[in-house]
Amino acid sequence: MSNPILMKGNEAVGEAAIIAGCRHYFGYPITPQNEIPAYMAARMPKVGGTFLQAESEVAAINMVFGASAAGARVMTSSSSPGISLKMEGISYLSGAELPAVVVNMMRGGPGLGNIAGAQGDYFQAVKGGGHGDYRSIVLAPSGVQELADLTVKAFDLADQYRMVVIILGDGFIGQMSEPITLPEPSGRTFDKSSWALTGAKGRETHLIASMRLTPEDALEKLNLRLQAKYREIEQKEPLWEEYETGDARLLLVGFGLSARIGRSAASALRRSGITAGMFRPITVWPFPSAALARAARGKKRILVVEMNAGQMVEDVKLAVGAEAPVDFYGTLGGIAPEVDEIVERMKAHAR
Amino acid sequence: MSRGHPEIDREKCKGCALCVGACPEKILALSREQFNRQGLPFSTCFEPERCTACMSCAIICPDTAIRILKLVAAGGE
Amino acid sequence: MPAETAAEKLVYQRPASLSERPNHYCPGCGHGIIHKILAQAIDELAIQERAILVAPVGCSVLAYNYLKVDGCEAAHGRAPAVATGIKRVHPDSIVISYQGDGDLLAIGMGETIHAANRGEKITVIFVNNAIYGMTGGQMAPTTLQAQKTKTSPYGRNPAEAGFPIRACELLATLEAPVFLERCAVNSVKAVLRAKRAITKGLRNQVEGRGYSFIEILSMCPTGWGVEPREASAWIDQAMVPVFPLGNLRDK
Numbered sequence: 001m002s003n004p005i006l007m008k009g010n011e012a013v014g015e016a017a018i019i020a021g022c023r024h025y026f027g028y029p030i031t032p033q034n035e036i037p038a039y040m041a042a043r044m045p046k047v048g049g050t051f052l053q054a055e056s057e058v059a060a061i062n063m064v065f066g067a068s069a070a071g072a073r074v075m076t077s078s079s080s081p082g083i084s085l086k087m088e089g090i091s092y093l094s095g096a097e098l099p100a101v102v103v104n105m106m107r108g109g110p111g112l113g114n115i116a117g118a119q120g121d122y123f124q125a126v127k128g129g130g131h132g133d134y135r136s137i138v139l140a141p142s143g144v145q146e147l148a149d150l151t152v153k154a155f156d157l158a159d160q161y162r163m164v165v166i167i168l169g170d171g172f173i174g175q176m177s178e179p180i181t182l183p184e185p186s187g188r189t190f191d192k193s194s195w196a197l198t199g200a201k202g203r204e205t206h207l208i209a210s211m212r213l214t215p216e217d218a219l220e221k222l223n224l225r226l227q228a229k230y231r232e233i234e235q236k237e238p239l240w241e242e243y244e245t246g247d248a249r250l251l252l253v254g255f256g257l258s259a260r261i262g263r264s265a266a267s268a269l270r271r272s273g274i275t276a277g278m279f280r281p282i283t284v285w286p287f288p289s290a291a292l293a294r295a296a297r298g299k300k301r302i303l304v305v306e307m308n309a310g311q312m313v314e315d316v317k318l319a320v321g322a323e324a325p326v327d328f329y330g331t332l333g334g335i336a337p338e339v340d341e342i343v344e345r346m347k348a349h350a351r
Numbered sequence: 352m353s354r355g356h357p358e359i360d361r362e363k364c365k366g367c368a369l370c371v372g373a374c375p376e377k378i379l380a381l382s383r384e385q386f387n388r389q390g391l392p393f394s395t396c397f398e399p400e401r402c403t404a405c406m407s408c409a410i411i412c413p414d415t416a417i418r419i420l421k422l423v424a425a426g427g428e
Numbered sequence: 429m430p431a432e433t434a435a436e437k438l439v440y441q442r443p444a445s446l447s448e449r450p451n452h453y454c455p456g457c458g459h460g461i462i463h464k465i466l467a468q469a470i471d472e473l474a475i476q477e478r479a480i481l482v483a484p485v486g487c488s489v490l491a492y493n494y495l496k497v498d499g500c501e502a503a504h505g506r507a508p509a510v511a512t513g514i515k516r517v518h519p520d521s522i523v524i525s526y527q528g529d530g531d532l533l534a535i536g537m538g539e540t541i542h543a544a545n546r547g548e549k550i551t552v553i554f555v556n557n558a559i560y561g562m563t564g565g566q567m568a569p570t571t572l573q574a575q576k577t578k579t580s581p582y583g584r585n586p587a588e589a590g591f592p593i594r595a596c597e598l599l600a601t602l603e604a605p606v607f608l609e610r611c612a613v614n615s616v617k618a619v620l621r622a623k624r625a626i627t628k629g630l631r632n633q634v635e636g637r638g639y640s641f642i643e644i645l646s647m648c649p650t651g652w653g654v655e656p657r658e659a660s661a662w663i664d665q666a667m668v669p670v671f672p673l674g675n676l677r678d679k
Contacts, residue, residue, distance in 0.1 A: 024516060050516045054509065055542040062506035062539070066482070066513020069500050070521075074513070092503050197498040197514060199521050201477035207492055209501035355436065367455035367649075367656040373616050391455070407616045409440040413460025414451060419440035 004179035009144045009169065010035035012180060013103055014043060016151035017075050019185050022101070023049035024074040026063040028056055028082060031115040032171035033105035036077040057082035061089030061102075068098040069208040071196030073155050077103035079171070080121050081112065084129070090164050091130030095210025095222065099158035101151070102136075103167040105174035108334030116334025117171030119256060122311035125166045126285045133223055135230045136164040137237065138285040140255040144178040150282070152183045157237070159190035161229060168284065170307070172257050172336060230286075238288035241280045244270065245295045248277030250346050251324070253292070253316050254305040255281050258337060262305045265342035272343075274350045284312060289319035296323040301349040303327050305337055355404030355421035357396050363416035364393035370408035370417065376401045379408060443467040445476045447494045454561075456656020458646025459487060461613040462555060463494050465623035466524070469630050470497065479522045480514055482507045486528035487561040505536025508543035511550045522633050523550045529568035530560050533593050537569075540595075544639050547604030551629040551640045554595055557648035558667060565651040569593045572670055577651070596643050596676050606679040607632055607640035610671060614647060614660035618673075628678070638679070645671055 007015070014036055017025070025044055027037040037053060044051035050067075054060035060076045067074040078086065083104045093100050106121045108114040123129075125138045137157050141147040147169060154165040197206055212219040243263050245251060250269065254262040259280040269276035279295045281288050296302060302324050304313040313328045320326055329345050331337045357379075359370075364387065371379045371394060378398040387393050394416075396402065404421040442448065446467035453459045470476050479497040483489055485504035492499025502510040507525040515523045525543075532540050532554050543550065559577055560566040566579040570592045574583040584592075596610045607629055611622035622644055629640035645667050647659035654662065 024513070026513070052512070052516065052546075055538050058506070059509040059539050059542065062503060062509035063513035063516075065502070065506075066500065066510035066515075067517045068513070069510070070480075070514045070517035072517040088503055089506075092501070096501065197480050197500055197521075198518060199478040199480060200496070200498050205496055205498050207499045207501075209492070209499070211489070211501060213490075355439070363450050365455035369456055369656050369660065372657045372660070404439065406440045410616045410619050411461065413453060413455075413457055413464070415442045415446060415460070415464050417440070418438060418442075420436040421439040423435055423437045 002181060004181050006177050006179050007144060008035060008177045009147050009174040010105065011039045012144050012148040013077065013151050013167065014039035016148040016183055017101070017155070018043055018047055019183060020073065020152045020155040021185065022073040022075050022155060023047065024067045024072050025050065026052050026054050026060040026074070026076050028054050028060050028078065030079045030082045032107055032117065032174050033077050033079050033103070035174070036103065057085040058089065061086040064100050065089060065093055065098060068093065068100050069096070069197050071192040071198060073159070075101040075103065077105070079105045079107045080109050083121060083124065087130040090136065091132050091134060092210055093164050094130070094134035094136070094226070095132065096208050097162040098208065099162050100164050101154045101158055101167065102164055103169065106168065106170040114334045115171060117173065117257060117307065117336065118334045119170060119258060119307035119311070121168065122284065122308060125168050134226060135285055136166045137161070137233065137283065138166045138168050140168045140282060140284050141173060142256050142260040142280065143173065144176065145180040147173060148180055149183045152186060156186050156188050161233060168256065170257055234286040237283060238286045238291065239282035240288040240291050241282060242295060243278040245277035245279055248275045249300045250274060250276040250349060251295060251299045251302045252276060252278045252305060252342070252346070253302060255284055255312055258305045258307050261337055261339055262342060264339045265346065268339060268343050269346055274347065276346055287315050287319065292316065292319040293321065293323060296320040299324040301325055301327060303329060303342070303346055303349070305342055306330050307336060308332070353400045353402055353422065355419060356399040356402045357408055358418040358420060359394050359396065360416040361387045361393040363414045364391070365389070365414055366392040366394070367413065368394065369411045369413065370394050373407040373411040375405060375407060376403060378402060443471045445470040445496050447496055449493060451494055452490065453487065454650045456647055456649040456659060457487070458557065458613045458644065459555060461619055462553065462622070462644055462646065463491065465619060466553065466626055467495055468623060469627040472627060473630055473634055475522045475630065475634060478520065479524060482511045482514070482523065482525045484527040484531035486531055488526060488528065488555065489562065491526050505531050505534070506539055507531060507536065508539040508548070508550070508552065512543055512548050515548060515550055519549070522630060525550055525552045527552065528555050528561070529557065529570045533569035533595055541599070541602070544599045544605050544641065545602050547638045549633055549636060549638055551633050552642070553626065554641065554643040555646045556595070556643055556671065557646045557651065558592070559648050559651040561648050561651045572666060592670055594671060596641065599641055600676045604639055605641055605677060606638035608676040610643040610645070610673050610676070612645035612663055612668070612673060614645065614663040
């Protein structure tokens with residue numbers, strides 16, 4: 001068991017990717033994730049990997065497409081406006097069933113916005129962003145340790161299911177430094193020899209494409225296969241964390257940084273005699289609907305806290321149904337909620 | 352004196368007539384009253400005895416519809 | 429000397445790397461010729477098992493159906509970036525990016541210039557037919573002044589739409605590329621030169637020399653609204669004066 005080391009979130013992502021066996025990184029500078037390309041520029045040559053600063057986020061995601069098609073573990077990172085640029089590429093990766101890890105250190109939006117952390121890209125990550133019927137697995141860490149652990153896991157999920165896995169971080173988590181224990185590689189390997197492009201030596205040619213024009217290999221068939229894959233993932237892969245939800249009358253729900261703050265609020269409420277709990281989805285896709293519905297039973301009120309105008313709250317309402325009323329508290333424009341603000345709102349419902 | 356002849360796959364031919372223009376001997380023409388299964392006229396060599404096996408038609412053909420057979424003396428060349 | 433029996437030898441046939449499958453291109457389209465000479469070059473260099481072809485979005489979006497090598501789709505304009513990703517993972521592969529006007533010079537201008545500037549060890553084949561064929565004949569960056577297209581119905585007016593872009597000359601301002609040549613496929617002589625240029629561009633990759641770029645003036649009879657032989661003539665009359673043929677770099 002190694003000693004904890006102090007690491008900045010963005011750098012932990014880079015090191016975790018290397019631990020996971022990623023040897024190809026394509027990125028472009030954008031605040032607040034610039035430490036990721038800088039870290040990879042320094043580390044990749046030392047491990048015999050590729051670091052390439054692409055000419056744009058669009059070029060970077062397409063380099064990811066090529067490297068993934070060639071069978072490699074590959075990552076790109078950006079922040080909100082740059083992730084918008086990657087959306088076509090993410091749709092193509094999804095249609096071509098290529099594995100890739102995409103890190104979004106969210107910032108204030110819309111538009112150029114600001115460079116503070118925010119959570120305004122939940123819809124973009126979870127509901128689409130790119131065109132067509134596709135999904136990405138979306139992981140939402142709430143601290144630097146979890147950021148590192150989930151990055152290693154992301155590569156396995158991407159390879160196992162042949163799809164894009166998005167690490168949905170935010171500028172605060174990317175910038176903050178915490179003592180972490182570097183994760184171990186999972187040890188899992190995935191055989192890509194049946195489809196990867198390596199040059200057709202001693203085998204039939206392989207084709208990586210998302211376009212399907214013929215009746216024999218119709219686009220409908222591809223879509224049905226993708227949907228079946230997504231149903232399987234919804235069954236097997238939801239991850240979440242619960243804090244004191246069992247006897248709670250009030251339930252806080254949040255993801256990422258707002259969940260970390262929300263948990264402090266739940267603790268503060270408990271200390272003042274109000275039974276509050278916290279439900280934190282870790283996979284925001286697949287959303288842990290069944291677990292949340294169970295946690296919602298018997299609750300007087302649910303408060304969803306996000307750093308946006310109300311995005312995950314819609315999925316919470318879908319999951320919770322009539323179990324309990326759902327309220328929302330959101331902070332906008334790259335502002336993080338304060339524990340006191342959350343506590344006050346919850347106290348108002350406790351009366 | 353013929354030096355060879357072209358074999359034109361009439362089903363692959365799209366009747367573009369690039370070969371007709373490329374042939375230095377001017378011995379290719381599109382069919383007049385015959386069409387392939389695509390409904391297109393196709394190129395034919397109407398005087399193969401004048402073919403020099405220069406391969407111009409095969410080289411220019413975008414559909415690789417033409418093979419060239421060249422006469423060689425048995426046991427020689 | 430006794431009379432010898434004449435026999436015939438097959439001296440021209442489909443190259444091994446070219447699929448038997450009939451292609452979907454219009455009659456007289458240059459793509460069929462270019463696919464054929466690309467396949468011949470692949471065969472001559474014996475690189476069929478190492479080659480990976482990145483297709484564009486355009487008429488040749490299905491190029492991978494016609495060449496018997498590993499194939500990869502790319503989003504419109506992004507083929508050089510996709511090719512970069514592949515080549516960085518498999519440096520011993522022979523990566524070919526096959527692109528048209530819009531792919532290379534409009535939406536993909538950034539990727540084109542930067543892959544060339546980085547000297548990515550790939551071979552780019554640029555099919556220049558002065559029009560956007562697949563989408564029905566719109567103006568391309570290479571459309572000539574006064575040329576009528578669906579989106580320049582009164583003829584391309586430079587005051588509104590700028591001038592045709594010369595890709596080879598543009599890339600010649602960059603240090604890294606090792607081979608830049610402009611060819612055509614509108615005559616037998618031109619096709620043979622184009623094949624030599626493609627072969628050199630691929631050999632450069634076999635020898636690990638750097639970025640090679642071959643621009644090929646090609647017929648689009650349907651887009652131009654003329655018969656194939658007229659299209660071939662138009663390349664000489666109208667395109668070559670704007671896009672001069674020849675080698676601009678051979679390091």
